[in-house]
Amino acid sequence: MNYYAHESAVIDKDCIIGEGTKIWHFSHIMPNCNIGRNCNIGQNVVISPEVTLGNNVKVQNNVSIYTGVICEDDVFLGPSMVFTNVTNPRSAIIRKNQYEKTIVRKGASIGANATIVCGHEIGEFAFIGAGSVVTKEVKPYALIVGNPGKQIGWMSEFGQRLNFNKDGYAICSESNEQYILENGIIKKVKK
Numbered sequence: 001m002n003y004y005a006h007e008s009a010v011i012d013k014d015c016i017i018g019e020g021t022k023i024w025h026f027s028h029i030m031p032n033c034n035i036g037r038n039c040n041i042g043q044n045v046v047i048s049p050e051v052t053l054g055n056n057v058k059v060q061n062n063v064s065i066y067t068g069v070i071c072e073d074d075v076f077l078g079p080s081m082v083f084t085n086v087t088n089p090r091s092a093i094i095r096k097n098q099y100e101k102t103i104v105r106k107g108a109s110i111g112a113n114a115t116i117v118c119g120h121e122i123g124e125f126a127f128i129g130a131g132s133v134v135t136k137e138v139k140p141y142a143l144i145v146g147n148p149g150k151q152i153g154w155m156s157e158f159g160q161r162l163n164f165n166k167d168g169y170a171i172c173s174e175s176n177e178q179y180i181l182e183n184g185i186i187k188k189v190k191k
Contacts, residue, residue: 018055036073048085054106068099068118075104078112078130085118105140107157127155141179141186154179154186162186 003021005011011029018037023029025043033047036055041047046064054073059065063077066085071077085099100119104110108122111130122128123140133147143153143161154162156172156179164170168181169189178189 012049042079060112066099066118069102069104071104072106072108072124074107076109077104078110078114080112081110081114081116083116083118087118108138109159125155125157127159139184139186154181157188 002019003017003023005023006025008025009023009027011023012031014031015029015033015035017035018039020038021035023041027041027043027045029035029047030049032050034052036053036057038055039053039057041059042061042063044062045059048065048067050067051065052070054071054075056073057071057075059077060079062080064082066083068085069083083102086095087100089095102116102118102120104122105124107125110116110128111132113131114128115133116122117135120134120137122134122138123142125140126138126142126144128134128138128149129145132145132149134144134149138144141154142151143155144150145152156162156175156177158172158174160172160174162170162172162179164181170179180187180189
């Protein structure tokens with residue numbers, strides 16, 4: 001075993017867990033999950049069957065990641081944020097064959113107590129503010145806040161708000177990397 005699991009964690013059969021990953025108190029990893037290297041799974045986390053987490057994913061306390069969710073590398077899931085997996089759940093109607101796929105792309109961050117309604121893609125390096133409710137696709141680098149979530153700006157790969165000049169360029173205040181905004185699409189300028 002090349003990962004750490006607290007003695008109170010439950011890891012079901014046929015899971016793949018990468019080197020350097022840590023699984024903390026009272027967390028449950030259900031069957032057939034694939035968890036990458038150097039992930040941190042906080043306490044009281046449930047990862048449902050067949051979920052995939054990339055490398056270096058940070059899952060804070062009290063998060064449930066349901067079947068149909070894929071998180072790519074370097075994703076941050078804030079405390080008590082929520083994924084759904086069925087659009088129209090009813091207790092008396094079994095809809096396990098209707099789970100919808102939700103993809104969280106590389107480097108995206110989802111804030112505390114946010115809700116991600118299933119069947120949507122969160123673009124790379126997107127930033128979902130605490131308490132937001134995402135009900136549609138999110139563009140790469142987009143800053144989303146509110147209920148329902150609305151885009152109010154753009155974020156850098158370092159998580160800093162980008163302010164674009166009249167020519168469509170912005171510089172990250174932390175990394176000094178430059179970005180360009182063209183036709184609603186952000187690209188990092190290569191040096």
